[in-house]
Amino acid sequence: MELRSDQIKRGVARAPHRSLLKADGITDEEMDRPFIAVLGSRNDIIPGHTNLDKIAEAVKAGIYMAGGVPFEISTIGVCDGIAMNHEGMHYSLVSREVIADSVECAVMGHAFDGLVCIPNCDKIVPGMILGALRANVPTVFVSGGPMLPxxxxxxxxxxxxxxxxxxxxxxxxxxxxxxxxxxxxxxACPTCGSCSGMFTANSMNCLCEALGIALPGNGTVPAVYSERIRLAKRAGMKVIELLRDNVRIKDILNAAAVHNAMECDMAFGGSTNTVLHLTAIAAAAGCPITMADWDAASARTPHLVKLAPSGPRPLIDLYRVGGVPAVMGELGRMGLLDESALTCMGPLPEYLAACCPPADGEVCRTGENPYSGVGALKVLYGNLAPDGSVVKKAAVDPSMLRHTGPARVFDSEEAACAAIGAGAIVPGDVVVIRYEGPAGGPGMREMLSPTSAICGMGLSTSVALITDGRFSGATKGPAVGHVSPEAAAGGPIALICEGDSITVDIEGGALTLNVSDEELARRRAAWEPPAPKHDAGVLAKYAKLVTSADKGAIIL
Structure with missing residues (x-):
């Protein structure tokens, strides 16, 4: 078998390279084996990552058992919970691109034959996927697993x-x-692992299964279970199998895989951040999707699973009834999956037959008895969001599926939080937080603090919130994010004035500023773009290069 790593270990000209590898302890016998990168993000600050050293050791054992040579390498991570509601959150989405770059650099720079990625939280999962797609070698993902509730x-x-x-x-x-x-x-956070609801981290780890790049159980086996270690060993063995079959990540992660991931997302009610990340991933895989594609997925896909924050059940309840495969099995039975997809376990029809238990009917409902006949996420358009916006409809009280009220306008998350905390927001209001988009933030901050404050103060059934920023996967209530174009680009959200009437119509899929076109044209003529908030460092670079939220906030 011809290997990419032969570039660094074959021939007289590679004697210096072999000498450096022998300095790592590599033997002549190991030089004949495939070299596999075991790329993790273990650190001491993110509770979902403190156990990743144990996962990496198990992956390395699996690789070695299957005849490969593992090399452990690392990348960064940012904990969204710890970064929440201060300047640190500007760096969370930015870290996705830094991680993608680091994966590409490490894998390509050392001519690895294959890759096992070990993420767990928030932006680390999509960042690693983006980097792996650039490298395009045989790849398996295995997460650190969710926290117990x-x-x-x-x-x-x-x-x-x-x-x-x-x-x-x-x-x-x-x-x-x-x-x-x-x-x-x-x-409330009793163990290591990613936070225990269907928040962003667990949404993305579950979607790795739907995309076909992770083994069954990746998204739901708890971090502290021994089963997680066995799963990691199998992931190490699986990447060698994919290498021998010459199956690269882009052979698996294609248009069919993205379709299936969108279906699963709508069925299990993932974080609104998945819209951002899957859109970016699809673009990197060469099969771009649009907000219209998300809207179509929502319209055709029933909502089958209702976990926190949409409902009272923790993620472990889904694990107990078969995990993501149970959801995929039900979607397959309904004819909603693209069965031309290939998974790391083989063709999707074989996967569905071998790995997917029937829906239990309670945690994972059947298509005949869904929580809703449409998906858990909803795209809203309108004169306030010409390019789209997104809300987790499944987490909205039915009384707030349509709401009209006066705009309470804030040009930063901090200003909005101060007003909410001071009791200045009253029932009926529509809180507008702008200049927090990908470029305007910069970094499109998550806003769990203001949404949670609204919920905690008993206003989630009387106050709506819209923003060109984004929300934590833990957010619930009528919180509409990703409003595009963003304020910093001159989007209509920049033209809202205090007291304007706004209608949030989630059922109708519309976000409307109830102001005449003539008045909006007058305001637009008077609007001036804001000065950049940073003139140096990674945030300045990001603000100059990032695209809008409806494009996945990717870097071009």
Whole structure:
């Protein structure tokens, strides 16, 4: 078998390269084996990543058992929960591109034959996918796994990180004491792993299964279960199998895979961030998708699984009934999957037959009894979002599926949070947070703090929020993000004035500023673009190069 790594280990001219490899401890016998990058993002700050050293060791064992030579390398990560609601959040989405670049550099620079990626949280998963697509070698993903949920003080119910964000709002509203909040602070995140709801990290790890680049269980086997270690060993063995069959990541991650991932996303109600990330991934894979494609997926796909934050169930409940394969099996039964897709387990029809249990009917409902006949995410257009916006419809109270109210306009997340905390937002309002888009932020900050404050203060059934920024996967309520074009690009969201009437029609798919075209034209003529917020560093570069949210906020 001809190997890419032969570029660094064959022939007289490669004696210096072999000498350096022998300095790593590589033997002459190992020189004949495939070289596999084991690319992780283990660190001490992200709780979803503190266990990745154990996952990496298991992956390396699997690679070695299957006849390869593993080389562990690392990249960065940013914890969105810790970065939330301060300047650190400007760097979260930016880190996706830094991670993609680092994966490409490490794999291509060392002529690796294959790649196993070990992400877990937030932007690390899509960042690694983007980098792996550029390298286009045989690739398997295996995450660090989700955190176990916490429990309430009476031992009933499940808790997670979102309990704390909502709790802070309840303390501000006087409906929870600081002592009660302290209990949740100590118990809501009880283990390592990605936060235990269907938030961004777990959404993306589940979608890796739907894309065909991860083994069954990748998104749902808990981080602390021994099954996770066995899964990692199998991932190491699987990448050698793909290499021998000459199956590269772009052979798997193509238009059919993206279609199937969109179907699963709508069925299990993933984070709105998945719209951003899958759009970017599809572009990198050479099969671009648009907001119209997302709208069509929502219209045709039933909502089958309702996990936190859309409902009370923690992610482990889906694990107990078969995980993502149960969802894929039901979608396949309904004829909603593209069965021309190839997975790392083989052709999709074989995968569905061998790996997918029937829907249990309760955690994963059947197509005959869905939570909703349409998908959990909804795209909204209108004169406020000509290029689209997105909301997690499944997490919105039915009373707020259509809402009209006066605009409360803020040019930053900080200003909005100050007003919410001061009690300046009242029932009926539509909170507008702008200049927080990909370029305007820069970095398109997640805004779990303002949405959680609104929920915690009991306003989620009377106040809507729209932004050109984005939301944490933990966000619930009528929060519309990714408004495109963004304010910094002169999008209509920049033209809203305090008190303007805005209609958020989630059922109708419309986001409307109830102002005449003539008045909007007058305001546009008077609008001036803001000065850049940064003139140096990674944020300045990002702001100059990033595209709009409807394009996936990719770097061109």
């Amino acid at each position: 916490g429990t309430g003080p009476d031992g009933e119910g499940s808790t997670d990180l979102n309990t704390l964000f909502d709790g802070a709002g309840k303390v501000a509203a006087g409906t929870m004491t600081e002592e009660e909040l302290a209990y949740f602070e100590d118990t």
